[in-house]
Amino acid sequence: MILVTGGLGFIGSHIALSLLAQGREVIIVDNLSNANLQILERLEYISGMYVPFVKLDIRNTPALNKVFEQYSVTAVVHAAGFKSLEESVLKPLEYYNDNVSCIMSLLRAMQRTGVRNLVHLSSLAVYGQSSAELAEDTPFNFTYPNPYVKSQQMVEEIIRDTARTDNEWKIGILRLSNIAGAFEHAVLGEFVAPLPKNIVPLAMQVGAMQREYIELRKQAKTEDGTAERSFLHVLDCCKAVWLCLESLASQHNVCEAYNIAGELISIQHLLDEISEVTQSSIKTIESTYYPNEEFDQLGANVEKAEKQLNWKADHSLKKMLEDEWRFYQQTLRGQ
Numbered sequence: 001m002i003l004v005t006g007g008l009g010f011i012g013s014h015i016a017l018s019l020l021a022q023g024r025e026v027i028i029v030d031n032l033s034n035a036n037l038q039i040l041e042r043l044e045y046i047s048g049m050y051v052p053f054v055k056l057d058i059r060n061t062p063a064l065n066k067v068f069e070q071y072s073v074t075a076v077v078h079a080a081g082f083k084s085l086e087e088s089v090l091k092p093l094e095y096y097n098d099n100v101s102c103i104m105s106l107l108r109a110m111q112r113t114g115v116r117n118l119v120h121l122s123s124l125a126v127y128g129q130s131s132a133e134l135a136e137d138t139p140f141n142f143t144y145p146n147p148y149v150k151s152q153q154m155v156e157e158i159i160r161d162t163a164r165t166d167n168e169w170k171i172g173i174l175r176l177s178n179i180a181g182a183f184e185h186a187v188l189g190e191f192v193a194p195l196p197k198n199i200v201p202l203a204m205q206v207g208a209m210q211r212e213y214i215e216l217r218k219q220a221k222t223e224d225g226t227a228e229r230s231f232l233h234v235l236d237c238c239k240a241v242w243l244c245l246e247s248l249a250s251q252h253n254v255c256e257a258y259n260i261a262g263e264l265i266s267i268q269h270l271l272d273e274i275s276e277v278t279q280s281s282i283k284t285i286e287s288t289y290y291p292n293e294e295f296d297q298l299g300a301n302v303e304k305a306e307k308q309l310n311w312k313a314d315h316s317l318k319k320m321l322e323d324e325w326r327f328y329q330q331t332l333r334g335q
Contacts, residue, residue, distance in 0.1 A: 001025040002245070003073045005058055005106065006080030008035035010190045011121065011179055011237060013043060015077055017188055018238035020047040027071050029064070030080070031057040039191070046187050059098075061105040068113035075117035075248070077241055078106060084197040085125060088148035089292050099151040100158070107162050116168045119244050120159060122175045124230065124261060124298045126152040132228065132264055132299035136175075136257050145293055156257070163255040170254050172244040177230035177261035177300065179237050181320040182327035189327030200231075200321070203271055204328045207278030216267065216284040220296040224268045228297040231270070232262035233315035233323070243309045258309060263317045264299035270317075277321045 002019055006012040007028030013035070016026050020043070028040070032055060044051050052071065058064050058080060067073075081099045082088065088095040103120070110118065127134050128144030140153050156173060163169040180200040182189030192201040205211040218225035240260045248254065265273070275282045305311040315323075 001027055001072050001074060003027050003029065003067070003071070003076045005029050005076065005078045005102070006035075008032065008037075008039045008053075009079060011234060012077075012079035013039050013188060014183055014234045015079060015238050015241050016051070017043055017046060017183060018235070019242060020049060020051070022242055024242075027052040027054070027067070027073065029054045029056045029058060029067060031055065036191075042188060059101045059105045061108055064105060064109040065112060068109055068115060073113070073115050075245055076106065076110060076115065076119070077245075078103070078118065078120045083123065083148070085146055085148050086292075087197060088146060088151070092147035095147045095151050099148075100154050103155045103158055107158070111162070111166070116166070116170055117245070117248050118159075118169070118171045119241055119248070120155070120171065120173050122152055122156060122173050122257070124175050124177050124259065124300050125149050125295065126156060126175055128153065130295040130297050132297045134259060134298070134300040136259060136304050160255055167253040170248040170251055171256070172248055173255070173257040174240055174244060174260045175257060175300070176237060177232045177298065179232055179234050180324050181233040181235060181315065182323040183235065186323065186327040186330055189324060189331075191331060192328060199267060199270065200274070200324060201328075203274040203282050204278070204325060206282045207274060207280040207325070208328065208332060209280070213283040213285050214271070215287040216271075217287040217290050217294070219290060220294065222266055222296055224266050226267040227294060228264055228266045228299065229270075230261040230264045230299045231317055231320060232260065232313060233320040236260075236262065236313040236315055239314070240305065240309065240311050243311050247309055256308070258305040258311075259300035259302050260305055260311070261300040261302055262313045262320075264297070265317060273317060274321055277318065277325050
């Protein structure tokens with residue numbers, strides 16, 4: 001049985017459904033801070049299966065221990081945590097407390113109960129530097145002034161230090177690019193908050209005429225002045241997770257990181273693509289000066305994942321946006 005932390009969030013719920021579709025048993029833990037039980041109902045309806053769920057903040061180690069004791073957990077996919085670069089600047093204590101405390105509690109519970117297989121979802125931002133071709137051996141810039149980046153760097157250091165203490169650990173770290181899209185036939189997708197933290201749902205709101213415009217920063221050292229980001233379909237992320245789980249099962253004493261990224265595109269070009277998909281003009285106004293440091297580019301070389309996991313992205317950027325838009329329209333209709 002695979003434990004998915006944050007399993008009712010956008011990425012976590014898609015991973016859970018993907019694993020169920022692969023015939024794997026899944027148990028979900030989530031504190032519902034960024035999710036709701038409607039997603040659990042949808043997971044069970046789509047899969048036709050009962051999906052065990054425990055409402056739990058994984059920082060509560062004694063309660064988490066009980067989950068491991070009650071269920072026959074063989075591996076963990078850690079998808080819980082806070083993930084916004086901009087929000088972390090405003091709420092540094094929350095980001096350090098959530099992201100760092102979560103991994104410490106989870107590893108302690110796994111260590112105590114003898115579960116040694118872990119897939120941790122990290123981010124390309126963890127390198128702390130701007131590049132279109134980040135590689136797994138690119139050294140971390142530990143001086144990058146962003147709490148989310150620092151928290152993820154700490155998390156990876158904690159994971160590696162823990163793995164060195166016991167040769168039974170089998171750990172895969174997936175450094176993800178920006179994730180969007182929806183499950184096949186729009187049966188599951190991203191439930192967009194009224195004030196989204198990410199650019200794609202913000203643009204979808206403009207496309208649906210729920211928002212008048214997007215504030216767009218044009219301070220990056222790129223061709224059109226807007227930051228360049230790699231975007232990946234959520235199903236390609238799910239594929240990387242189960243391929244990583246399969247790879248870990250056949251190895252011994254491993255702790256490997258893999259870049260999992262899609263097409264690199266400027267935010268302006270992304271908005272142009274969204275405009276085409278939504279058949280609506282995505283109006284922007286130039287943002288006032290942003291005082292915090294921002295990556296000009298976040299893209300990656302994925303050769304290691306291709307060679308060692310046999311992973312590659314199957315879905316185009318356009319397909320990603322079409323799937324997200326189809327699901328978003330369904331939520332607007334109450335479906």
